[in-house]
Amino acid sequence: MAPHAIIVGAGLAGPLLAILLARGGHRVDLVERRPDPRSAAHDGGRSINLGMSARAIAALREVGLWQEARRLSVPMRGRMVHAGGRPAFYPYGGDPSQILHSIRRDTLVRLLVEHAEKQPGVRLRFETRCVSVDRDAAAVTLEDGTTLRAGFVVGADGASSLVRTAMQRGLPAGFSREYLEWGYKEVTIRATPGGEPAVPLEALHIWPGERGLGVAHPNLDNSLTCTLFLPREEPPDPVSAAFPHLATLVPDLDEQASAAPMSHLTTVRTAPWRHRDTTVLVGDAAHAVYPFYGQGMNASFEDCLVLDRMLARHPGDREAAFAAYERARKPHTDVLAELSERNFLELRDGMRSPLALARKRLDLLLHKTFPGTWVPLYTLVSHTTVPYGEALRRARRQDRLAAALAAAGAGLAAAGLLAARRTGRTTR
Ligand SMILES: Cc1cc2nc3c(=O)[nH]c(=O)nc-3n(C[C@H](O)[C@H](O)[C@H](O)COP(=O)(O)OP(=O)(O)OC[C@H]3O[C@@H](n4cnc5c(N)ncnc54)[C@H](O)[C@@H]3O)c2cc1C
Incomplete structure (x- = not known):
């Protein structure tokens, strides 16, 4: 019998890893502070849409969920750039199979959680905040005072990971967190009164600009979710001043933008990602990146596949498995952080050059x-x-x-x- 695992965080990486570990014979407790995504109390969380690309597709295929995820998503065949004049379309690749798939975050999380729940040995605990971690004992304490013990603990608890802090406290560890001087707000480009999409649906739409960058993902109901990236200091006021074309598609752009909170964008670099054979990090807990390459979730899913593979490759030596996992992933997620920073400039300025x-x-x-x-x-x-x-x-x-x-x-x-x-x- 494979050891018992506690995964803290049922965002995107947590439930996928729970499925993979359960398939390998592990008993899994999946602990999430927020309500069950299938319940009415769930609020959808940050960033409404995500672009799934090859790495997410490979991971979802691995657990038999790709066809269902595909059915719940809208294909995006390229970028449509609105930079004054006529919009220009840039296909993603020469091959028509090179497309991205836009899916709502809560839809994807629900799909993963539902599938995780069906795995023998997986126990889901929603509205359960983990408040401390004993890295040597592989134990986590929950808000209600309960302590869970396991063979190992996985921190899948996002960019502000509590597991990471507890795991590295007092040990020689590297950690840096940067914030972009731009944040983001989300607004909706509704379908027209006739129910048609306001702009062609099968593209990622981009409104580049010095004072604001708009990026919109399509939804199944013919609306699009538009993320407005804006300077945090002195954002355009009103927002529509930076997006004249977008304002013609969204008559209440300023009202929506002032009602939406400004969220921050962060890059986290850290090492190590593991402690002995008891604690390990995946996803944003190990490497949060800016969203401009659309790869944060894709990379987080890839972590889960690699960790699962390394555990299978080193049966009986989890410390070696964790070390091999970190060696296989960290150099590449460092590169992703660099690419994601660079792509901010490419989207904001390059799309007008x-x-x-x-x-x-x-x-x-x-x-x-x-x-x-x-x-x-x-x-x-x-x-x-x-x-x-x-x-x-x-x-x-x-x-x-x-x-x-x-x-x-x-x-x-x-x-x-x-x-x-x-x-x-x-x-x-
Ligand atoms: C605007 C924006 C757009 C993006 N677009 C894309 C995209 O198109 N494609 C893409 O690949 N990526 C995208 N990303 C990145 C993607 O959202 C992240 O990389 C991904 O969410 C990481 O998944 P995760 O499971 O590691 O962390 P998260 O999704 O952050 O999940 C962490 C979970 O842990 C829970 N948690 C935290 N602390 C505790 C605790 N103490 N106890 C219990 N539970 C806890 C949280 O509630 C949360 O549910 C985008 C990000 C942003 C901000």
Whole structure:
């Protein structure tokens, strides 16, 4: 019999890991401070929509939930950029299967929790806050004073993880937390009175701008959920001043925006992710990233798959399994943090830069022409499960090649011009 596990946090990673561990024969207690997502008391939580890409799809496939999740989502075939003038559509890839899937967070959490509950040995405890963790004894104390003991504790309790704090307290550990100077608010782009979507549904819509960045994911009911990223200091007032086109689609944009709370965006980097064979972290507890690559959940799901694999690979030596898991994941989630920071600028400024957009089109053209050889970074990150660090290395090689080709092209053009001038001189 595999040891008993306590997972703190039934957000996205927690219930997926509970399913995987239960399949491996573990008894699992899943402890969540918020109400059951299937109950009326549940409030949906932060960020209403999520884009599922290759890594989330692989994880959901692994536990037999992909077809159901797909049915509950809307496909997004590319980005539609609204930067003045006519909106421009940029497909995600040359291959029509390269699409993202927009799903409501609460729908996905419900699906995972329902499936976790069906696994033998899984016990769900909602409205149960964990208040302390004994990292050596693998024990957690709940708000009502109950103490649960297990073989190991998993911190799946998000960016402000209590498990992480308790696990690292007094030990040599690295920790950094940064906040972006921009936060976010969510508003709804309702369907038209005729029930039609206000903008084409099968795209991620982007309104880039210096004073605000809008990103909208489609919903099954023909509405879209739009996240308005805004400077926290001196946000545009009224908000519609930064989004004139969006304001034509959402007549009550200012009312919605002033009623919505401003949420923060954070990057967490930390190490170690584990303590002996008793405590381990997954998901945002180990590596929260800004949402601009749409990979936080995707990476968190990938953690669960890798942790489960390492436990199977090291039966009877959980400490080795935890160490192998951290070694396999940490370098790549560090790269993801860097990419996610960079993509904020790409979305905000790059989507308005003709040069950056031309480079994007060139990348896609090269990918279409040499699909096995030339794969844009975005495609590697979103449409493959190539580890993030490897994806970045490959993209850098391609960048060097593109620069060399551009230089060679410029050299040839210059040589051609020179030759033409010489010929001109001799024939004149
Ligand atoms: C605006 C925005 C948009 C995003 N869009 C995307 C996207 O499109 N694609 C994508 O892949 N990712 C996206 N993400 C990232 C994604 O939301 C996170 O990476 C993901 O939620 C991490 O899952 P998690 O389970 O690790 O943590 P969480 O989802 O934060 O879950 C942690 C859970 O732990 C519970 N908890 C915390 N403390 C305790 C305690 N003491 N006791 C009991 N329970 C506790 C919390 O209530 C929560 O339910 C987005 C994030 C934001 C902010």
